[in-house]
Amino acid sequence: MNVHTLPASRCPRCHRVVVPPARLCPDHPVTMEAATVSNLGEVVSFTTLHSPPEGFKAPLHIALVELDGGARLFCHGEETKGIRIGSSVGVESLDRVFYFSHMGFADRARLFWRRAGARGEKVASITKSVVQGIWRGRSSGDS
Numbered sequence: 788m789n790v791h792t793l794p795a796s797r798c799p800r801c802h803r804v805v806v807p808p809a810r811l812c813p814d815h816p817v818t819m820e821a822a823t824v825s826n827l828g829e830v831v832s833f834t835t836l837h838s839p840p841e842g843f844k845a846p847l848h849i850a851l852v853e854l855d856g857g858a859r860l861f862c863h864g865e866e867t868k869g870i871r872i873g874s875s876v877g878v879e880s881l882d883r884v885f886y887f888s889h890m891g892f893a894d895r896a897r898l899f900w901r902r903a904g905a906r907g908e909k910v911a912s913i914t915k916s917v918v919q920g921i922w923r924g925r926s927s928g929d930s
């Protein structure tokens with residue numbers, strides 16, 4: 788049985804926690820210490836791409852999740868049905884990609900994701916570039 792935590796880093800100076808782990812604090816160049824955080828959090832924002840980048844099956848669901856403890860990360864999910872801002876979700880990491888699943892009525896321990904394999908590699912490669920651009924573009928309206 789897994790203990791449901793995610794690897795993280797904590798800054799010894801400002802105590803900022805980041806997921807996934809980073810070598811240096813994003814706020815100042817201090818070497819961070821290894822830490823773990825709960826994999827439970829809240830949806831801050833989410834979107835569905837109906838025309839995802841090449842190599843993805845549409846629709847592609849993406850959520851920005853704030854974990855208990857404050858770290859924020861982008862996650863992918865198989866569906867966003869029932870998900871809204873503030874929904875409790877569990878986050879699981881597979882092949883360096885984070886996935887969320889709804890915790891509304893499910894047992895917290897029951898996270899069920901298939902291995903992502905090659906698809907996961909592609910998701911990881913676009914998360915930083917494409918996804919963050921999408922969020923900037925969504926600052927007004929909800930088309």
Ligand SMILES: [Zn+2]
Nearest residue numbers: 798801812814
């Ligand atoms: Zn710091």
